[in-house]
Amino acid sequence: MHRALIRFIPFIFVFLWSTGFIAAKYALPFIEPFYLLFIRMALTSIVFMLLCFAFKIKPLRPRQAGHQMVTGFLLHGAYLGGVFAAIKWGMPAGITAIIVGVQPVLTAFLGWCFLDERLRLAQWTGLGLGLMGVISVLLSTGQLEYVNLNWTATLASITALFGISIGTLYQKRFGADVNLLAGSFWQYISVLLLMGILAWTFEARDVVWDLQLIFALTWLVIALSVTAILLLMYMIREGETAKVASYFYLVPPVASIEAWLLFDEYLSIVSIIAIFVTVFGVYLVVRKKPE
Template sequence: MTVFSLTSIATPRSPLLLPVMAALLVVSWSSGFVGIRYANEQASVSLLLFWRTLLSGIILLPFALAFGPKMRLRAVLSQVWFGVMAVFVYLGGFALAIEQRIPTGLVALISDLVPLAIAAMAQPLLGERLTARQWLGTAIAVSGVLMVSFDSLSLGTAPFWAYGVTVGSMLAFALASVLRRGRVSLHMPVHQSLCVHTLTGAVLFGVCAMAQGGIAPPMTREFAIGMAWLVLVATFACYSVYYTMLRLCPVAKVSAAIYLSPPVTMIWSWMLFSEPLSVAMFVGLAVTLGGVWLTSRG
């Protein structure tokens, strides 16, 4: 997931509403990474992502058909290619990195750099120029990610190519987001587009799961808990809070809440899975957040 710019309507009047919604967003956003790490103990990422996307799409399908504009074939097909990039490549890429035991917090950190990548790609592809301050902030943020990455290389056992998969999936999603802008055929209500995206992902993840041995789910309590976690919290609750905040709050505040996800993910992973933490990882994280703030402020 990433931040898509929507017009904010108004800042919430209640002083408690924004902090509560921000906390819910951080928890639900980070739960996507932690949920995959948890469910991966029971099944391969292709199998667990097949069931996550299939269940999400089936639940959304009756609402997509009953509410909103009629889903015409041309509009659906226009959404399919973005579903390939946003769900299969992006979601599958960072899930594969987690399966290879890259620290879950680092995966969250790299995945949440999509807005910065979009800003950088918008200049050569769309002619939207960045200011010197934004380029400086982007460079600082990338430096922070490299600090965390190099430290995790010394602490973890993940193969080097898995780090490239994480970065590549993030860049692929950013490229798809840039190319998506301005295409009227892609303007569809959220529940309808998310339905198409998840069902597209289900088809592709299903093919991968079949190639690895089948799509039958493990009949264990842990897998069921992981699926409930990923579908109800990391998908439906997360998207609901996310889009509600975008309608009520300035986009910069929503972005700030999302960038708190990586440290929360690191702490969750340390508590639940005993993944390593180090001072250097938190220093690199702080550098990254500073660069993000410099790029996005104002």
């Protein structure tokens, strides 16, 4: 891949990933969350199957496919299912994002423990600044109103946090030599089964097929589940897990800016300052070590 294009991959990923919150806000008035995720995963699986046929991708060995299904269960299933369930069970989206916002620090710590990835003091400082910035952005936008921290919603958000953190490390450990298209197909098959169980167990699966829902679902599949995930898998394969995870710090601030532009949501001076703190924290993590 061209070196100049590689530089922009993290920023393209952050933009696409941040739009998932916006697309979900457009879609959820017309469909229940687990059923939305089930349909999204079914369509995404079809897309990746067609891509594998189009590019004549060699099928994965059973062991490789199994590892990718575990990655999918953790990285997509536990994360998305946990976030949607936490919001569904009464936790405000902002509080959920704060809990999941610990992910870069948790991923870096787990990578240090299990993958022998060493971080410099400046990188640990950057992780801390990024976390402070994310929390400040969310708290300053008034997300603490009408908080309902029941234990089921809290458990769901913690599940999402550990799911995406452990999934990132698992993919780095067991998916480094796997074709991205074939690996993603098996990841989504795993999530499809999980969301099918959740939707048929807890939901009525009623859908209002509004044009807004169709557009949001199309964006979630093409931009998020296909393009953004392929970029994420590429970054995990090519980089240190702590550096990759640190880019998630940029998602809440970018999402806040998008919500300000699209929904006229309030963005305070404190939020703007916190965004710059977050960006600086990520810079400390990803910058090259001085010679």
